[in-house]
Amino acid sequence: xxxxxxxxxxxxxxxxxxxxxxxxxxxxxxxxARNLREGPLEAAACSxxxxxxxxxxxxxILKVLRESGVIRNEPNPNGRGRLLTLRRDDIEARFPxxxxxxxxxxxRES
Amino acid sequence: xxxxxxxxxxxxxxxxxxxxxxxxxxxxxxxxARNLREGPLEAAACSxxxxxxxxxxxxxILKVLRESGVIRNEPNPNGRGRLLTLRRDDIEARFPxxxxxxxxxxxRES
DNA sequence: GTGGAGGTTCGACAATTTTCGAACCAATCG
DNA sequence: CGATTGGTTCGAAAATTGTCGAACCTCCAC
Numbered sequence: 001x002x003x004x005x006x007x008x009x010x011x012x013x014x015x016x017x018x019x020x021x022x023x024x025x026x027x028x029x030x031x032x033a034r035n036l037r038e039g040p041l042e043a044a045a046c047s048x049x050x051x052x053x054x055x056x057x058x059x060x061i062l063k064v065l066r067e068s069g070v071i072r073n074e075p076n077p078n079g080r081g082r083l084l085t086l087r088r089d090d091i092e093a094r095f096p097x098x099x100x101x102x103x104x105x106x107x108r109e110s
Numbered sequence: 111x112x113x114x115x116x117x118x119x120x121x122x123x124x125x126x127x128x129x130x131x132x133x134x135x136x137x138x139x140x141x142x143a144r145n146l147r148e149g150p151l152e153a154a155a156c157s158x159x160x161x162x163x164x165x166x167x168x169x170x171i172l173k174v175l176r177e178s179g180v181i182r183n184e185p186n187p188n189g190r191g192r193l194l195t196l197r198r199d200d201i202e203a204r205f206p207x208x209x210x211x212x213x214x215x216x217x218r219e220s
Numbered sequence: 221g222t223g224g225a226g227g228t229t230c231g232a233c234a235a236t237t238t239t240c241g242a243a244c245c246a247a248t249c250g
Numbered sequence: 251c252g253a254t255t256g257g258t259t260c261g262a263a264a265a266t267t268g269t270c271g272a273a274c275c276t277c278c279a280c
Contacts, residue, residue, distance in 0.1 A: 005227075005228065005275080005276080007228085016219070017140075017216065017219050018135050018136065018137055018140075019135075019214050021132075021134055021135035021212070022131075022135035024131055025128050025131035025132035025135055025172075026128065027128055029126070030127075030128075042226095043226080043227075044226060044227090053269090053270095054269075054270050054271075055160045055226075055227065055228090055270095056227090056228080056229080056230095056269080056270055056271070056272090057268080057269055057270060058227085059227060059228055059229080060228095060267095060268075060269080060270095061268095062227095062228095064267090064268095065230085066227085068127070075276095075277095079276065080225080080226070080276095080277065081225085081226055081227075081277090082226080082227070094215075095211060095212075095215045096210040096211060096214075097164050097207060097210070097211035097214075098212065098215065100207070101205060101206060101207035101208040101211070102127070102131070103210065104204075104206075104207075105204075105205045105208065106127065109126070109127050115245080115246080115257075115258065117258085120243095143230095152256095153256075153257075154255090154256060154257085162240090163240095164239075164240050164241075165240095165256080165257065165258090166239080166240055166241070166242090166257095166258080166259080166260095167238080167239055167240060168257090169236095169239095169257065169258055169259085170238075170239080170258095172257095172258095173258090174237090184223095188247065190246095190247065190255080190256070191255085191256050191257070192256080192257070
């Protein structure tokens, strides 16, 4: 019956700044967001997290990003696995100018 | 001899994005930063935190902000108590465009 | 169907963060 | 000199986060 893993996402107009900043305050989570800048990716293809971390941990990382509204995580329409999308427009609409400086900054982070 | 409560501050060129974002991911801490936008303030005059919170707690809040490099906390040159300053230029130099959207956003935060 | 591969959830435990009282410190005012 | 004001530091206890194995689910491929 019900298409199962349809995970909950916060609506675009109720994103919380605290949650977004918190989610992006972690390098690993930020790296994923940065991976999605050029477009959606299959979860399995996310570098740096593809790394040597147990899948339950990876799943938790994605959960924080999803629940904060930073990414969307949905079943891959055409293909297997899940598709991750940066919710750039939603974030930009609610917190104009916020997302780019954050993702740009990592390029020169120590 | 040494003027005592000279608290340590991270140098401008070594601010960590993770630490800055984390510090600003908390509404109370963000509110203080916002209070300092128009210029330095005596610590005792910080609204919202002047609120009903024990001083040790308030001091801890300031510590997180200071150690992340968001604010400077120094003895008040002319006057009693301490002077808080937003390290706007330092943050801007290291993470261009980051600070304003964050502080602006609170105006419309739920 | 059976067997992965890909992924979520749950529970437990470790690690970090928060909160707050108590002790302490420095400067100012009587 | 006290005493008061404004503030930091230190524990310790509470709350939140992070990590990871085990169990489970689901879509393919065979």
